[in-house]
Amino acid sequence: MSTITGEEANWGRVGNGLNTINRFLQKYVQMEIKTHFQNLPRISGPAHAFIGCLADSNGEPLRFDPENHPTPPQGDGVQLCYRALPHYEDAVKDRTEKIEEQIKQNQPQLSPSQIKLKLMERLPGKNQPTPIIDEHELAHLYLQEYYKRQSNCNISNLDASAILNILSKASCFPGNVRKQAAHVRDTIRNSWAHCKIEDWVQNQMDIAFAEMEKLAQMMPNNEDLLKELDEDLKGTKKFEFPMKEFLLKINRFRTDVKNGKHEKIQTKIKKLENFQSKEIYIPRRFKESNGIEGNQIQDVEKLVLEKKTTLLKGVAGSGKTSVSVKTIQQWAKGEHLKNITCCLFLAAGSDAKIPLFKMVWDTYSEVGRWEDHECKESFHHLQTLADQGSLVILIDGIDELGTMTKADVDLAARAAIHPALEVDIRTTCVGIMTQKILPGAFILATGRITEMVNQQVLEEKAMLYELLDLTQEDRQELVVMMEEDPNERNRINNELDRVATAGNELFLKTPLMTKNIIELVINKKVEIERTKNSSEIYLMLLMKNLDFHTDRNESFTELDPPEDHEYLIMCLKLCQHHLQTNEGTEGINTIKGIQRNVKNMGQCFEANALSETISVPLEFIKKLGIFQIRKEGGNLYLDAVHLSYFEFCCAAALCRNNLDIEEELSKITDLSRFKAVVLYLSGMFAPNDSIKYLIACQDICQNFMDLLKNNEKEKSFQAGLRAIMTRKWEEDGTKAEFVLTTQEKIMMGYDQTFILAEARKANSSKIILFDKIHLQEVKNLKEVKSVVELIKVQHGLNKLDIDTVVCDNTEDSERLVELLKMVENWKVDQVIGNSSVRSFRTLSGQKLRSIDIGSASCGYTSEVLVLCSVLKQFVVWRAECLDLYNITKVDWTALSCIVESGGVGTVKVTNI
Numbered sequence: 001m002s003t004i005t006g007e008e009a010n011w012g013r014v015g016n017g018l019n020t021i022n023r024f025l026q027k028y029v030q031m032e033i034k035t036h037f038q039n040l041p042r043i044s045g046p047a048h049a050f051i052g053c054l055a056d057s058n059g060e061p062l063r064f065d066p067e068n069h070p071t072p073p074q075g076d077g078v079q080l081c082y083r084a085l086p087h088y089e090d091a092v093k094d095r096t097e098k099i100e101e102q103i104k105q106n107q108p109q110l111s112p113s114q115i116k117l118k119l120m121e122r123l124p125g126k127n128q129p130t131p132i133i134d135e136h137e138l139a140h141l142y143l144q145e146y147y148k149r150q151s152n153c154n155i156s157n158l159d160a161s162a163i164l165n166i167l168s169k170a171s172c173f174p175g176n177v178r179k180q181a182a183h184v185r186d187t188i189r190n191s192w193a194h195c196k197i198e199d200w201v202q203n204q205m206d207i208a209f210a211e212m213e214k215l216a217q218m219m220p221n222n223e224d225l226l227k228e229l230d231e232d233l234k235g236t237k238k239f240e241f242p243m244k245e246f247l248l249k250i251n252r253f254r255t256d257v258k259n260g261k262h263e264k265i266q267t268k269i270k271k272l273e274n275f276q277s278k279e280i281y282i283p284r285r286f287k288e289s290n291g292i293e294g295n296q297i298q299d300v301e302k303l304v305l306e307k308k309t310t311l312l313k314g315v316a317g318s319g320k321t322s323v324s325v326k327t328i329q330q331w332a333k334g335e336h337l338k339n340i341t342c343c344l345f346l347a348a349g350s351d352a353k354i355p356l357f358k359m360v361w362d363t364y365s366e367v368g369r370w371e372d373h374e375c376k377e378s379f380h381h382l383q384t385l386a387d388q389g390s391l392v393i394l395i396d397g398i399d400e401l402g403t404m405t406k407a408d409v410d411l412a413a414r415a416a417i418h419p420a421l422e423v424d425i426r427t428t429c430v431g432i433m434t435q436k437i438l439p440g441a442f443i444l445a446t447g448r449i450t451e452m453v454n455q456q457v458l459e460e461k462a463m464l465y466e467l468l469d470l471t472q473e474d475r476q477e478l479v480v481m482m483e484e485d486p487n488e489r490n491r492i493n494n495e496l497d498r499v500a501t502a503g504n505e506l507f508l509k510t511p512l513m514t515k516n517i518i519e520l521v522i523n524k525k526v527e528i529e530r531t532k533n534s535s536e537i538y539l540m541l542l543m544k545n546l547d548f549h550t551d552r553n554e555s556f557t558e559l560d561p562p563e564d565h566e567y568l569i570m571c572l573k574l575c576q577h578h579l580q581t582n583e584g585t586e587g588i589n590t591i592k593g594i595q596r597n598v599k600n601m602g603q604c605f606e607a608n609a610l611s612e613t614i615s616v617p618l619e620f621i622k623k624l625g626i627f628q629i630r631k632e633g634g635n636l637y638l639d640a641v642h643l644s645y646f647e648f649c650c651a652a653a654l655c656r657n658n659l660d661i662e663e664e665l666s667k668i669t670d671l672s673r674f675k676a677v678v679l680y681l682s683g684m685f686a687p688n689d690s691i692k693y694l695i696a697c698q699d700i701c702q703n704f705m706d707l708l709k710n711n712e713k714e715k716s717f718q719a720g721l722r723a724i725m726t727r728k729w730e731e732d733g734t735k736a737e738f739v740l741t742t743q744e745k746i747m748m749g750y751d752q753t754f755i756l757a758e759a760r761k762a763n764s765s766k767i768i769l770f771d772k773i774h775l776q777e778v779k780n781l782k783e784v785k786s787v788v789e790l791i792k793v794q795h796g797l798n799k800l801d802i803d804t805v806v807c808d809n810t811e812d813s814e815r816l817v818e819l820l821k822m823v824e825n826w827k828v829d830q831v832i833g834n835s836s837v838r839s840f841r842t843l844s845g846q847k848l849r850s851i852d853i854g855s856a857s858c859g860y861t862s863e864v865l866v867l868c869s870v871l872k873q874f875v876v877w878r879a880e881c882l883d884l885y886n887i888t889k890v891d892w893t894a895l896s897c898i899v900e901s902g903g904v905g906t907v908k909v910t911n912i
Helices: 006-039 088-106 112-122 135-140 145-149 160-169 175-193 202-217 223-234 244-258 263-270 300-305 320-332 365-369 372-387 406-417 425-433 450-456 472-482 486-499 511-523 534-544 563-581 618-624 643-653 661-666 671-684 692-696 702-710 717-732 781-795 810-821 837-843 861-871 892-903
Strands: 286-288 309-313 342-347 391-396 442-447 463-467 547-550 556-560 590-598 602-609 612-617 627-632 635-640 738-741 772-776 799-806 825-833 850-853 856-859 876-885 904-910
Touching (some): 006 135, 006 160, 006 175, 088 112, 145 372, 175 202, 202 223, 244 320, 244 342, 244 365, 244 372, 263 342, 309 450, 320 342, 320 391, 342 425, 406 425, 425 442, 472 486, 534 671, 563 590, 563 602, 612 618, 635 643, 643 671
Parallel strands (some): 309 442, 342 391, 391 442, 772 799, 850 876, 876 904
Antiparallel strands (some): 590 602, 602 612
């Protein structure tokens, strides 16, 4: 006892008190429930579907206590949970088969579907009454469904939470007893079980014992109970309550998370800091995937606890990891998930295999000090928490775990039975998400490919949510967090308003990019109003922390000191090598090396990459600002602030002299990484003279300099890149344009950030420049609009060519108009569907060749005039039917010309 804190001693005493009162209450509950059971009537009619079941005074099956009274606020009843019985499924199955056989014998003419309907009529609901044989089974009806996992019904095996639950609900107990039992359960027992031991100061313990003593005073023959509670309060007994050691472990885990001692979680929390080491985080909003846009939630608890498995989708930098780590941090601090006893966190990292009972704790260092038998016991207790609905598991970055297969699910199922079986992090996460491992736990998993995981792995059983974009209010809140000076805040907000144009507002929709841009504005080193793509942003982020020599024109000539240029290229090489080989087991975000003292360079990070030994001074790595340095054992690790930095740096590295870009791209075997690198690579060479840092980086792009010098018409990086690729296309005999069709996966199923760079085919790798996009048979305008918007931002798209587009409603028509307005030059050969021609009136002067609509309904004069003016724009048009109604005045000459042109199948006229 002398080695524990005062709060731990108080918490332990309360645990003893709850254990003491539970032993006495078990006997009292069993006695009262037995008497109550003996007085309840049964259904005896032989033809009744629920024969043998408990009944109310009217002979109806007992579904609520007392006497089938409705639950509040309509009544004072409590719903009985028959599904909490261990034998519930077997009992329902036997009865269903028996009644189905009776139906078949009595009505042999019925079809299988008719028999099913008859069964539903006679056996309604998912909580069907079943015969109850004793007081133990009756007591289970007042418990939650997860108690069905117990092997049998026995009141003496129930914990304090269950006993207090029965005592607070069953009508056979006096009202004051029910009320006090509920109070002890909610405010004492549940608070104690959540293991926030630091809260158990002397006053809290005194209150807890006072409430338990108040309940004890209501019990008959309570002398021994009161005496033992007094001993518990004085601490004269050893701790004797169930799960004692495990709950102490949970408290240590919670404390370590709260105090920043859980290394993996704290590393991710540190990434929320800005350049001034201040944590920057704002609460996020979510919406159900494919749900109503206005149906948004901001309550993390609802997101986590709404369904057993929830998948949260977000693009790169949208804040998925931030939501996960802040959720577990807020749980540890007691700010959220207050009714959850334990919240675990898992994320991609090492590929090593360890026993499942250790893997569920991921990299929590304390587990390494536990004996195997402690790990096994803890895993068993975690299952108990899962059964009770008081375990949450957060999984960050499911798309970084690698391809998930049925073999992973099968292995996870075996490991759940034998938790000593060694598994990797992917198998563990798959097993948890599929409810094979720790079934009953609440799961929140984040990633970019949630729909695919839900379809292919989870059999579409998960709830899907998406992170919503930042609002202007969110951006302003970020500015307040990142800048203290009110005048500077005004300047930054003005800069952001200039950036937030239709062309590049997309940059301000995610926290990562928005914070980066705010830092650039605060830094005052760059001008960002005419930024065209994310590559330019990342290039400026790399360069903003470095110093330059300048000439008289204040343009950048070289890094200062000059050797920083070599160090920068070395860092880019490390990223290139890492994405091309993905060596090691440390995860996609981490480069492994060693620390070495190098002559004339000082302490360096050293690693083998691209067939050479690369040494980079630690001071330069810190100054560059895209890695966090971590030392573990004899190794040194560079953890990227975000995966997107790796991808961009790899793209920049491929611009070095004498590299075959196509060959180098083919070495990136991870499809998602390949797409991202192509995206950043093509974006780097977009023509934009306003971005000085593009010029500053020319000397790492020697592949293109000769082409630029020889290209008098368009001196830009992109021109050089296009020239190289055009020659390649001509050699291959392929078209120099990118064709998207709805039949190709590039339009569906992938994260939109990567749809743009779908250039990898079966046997080749090509860089695609989106000067022109050719769309065929467009049916999903919402998806296409989002994709084209991103392409325009990333590549300055200026031409859009659509063969056929389907507009089935006014919303589609408006989307098409918005889509066409995004580009300077566009052509649509044909529009078909039941669209609203009114939407197209703003496209006058553009080349919309033809429109083919199922029906043009025009009510009132103004709509007919709009119809006339719009249809005059088309070279060819056709309407299956013109439906005219309530027309008081119309330009009949104009309308006649339209009808006589032969484009109308029929004309329907009403109330002219």
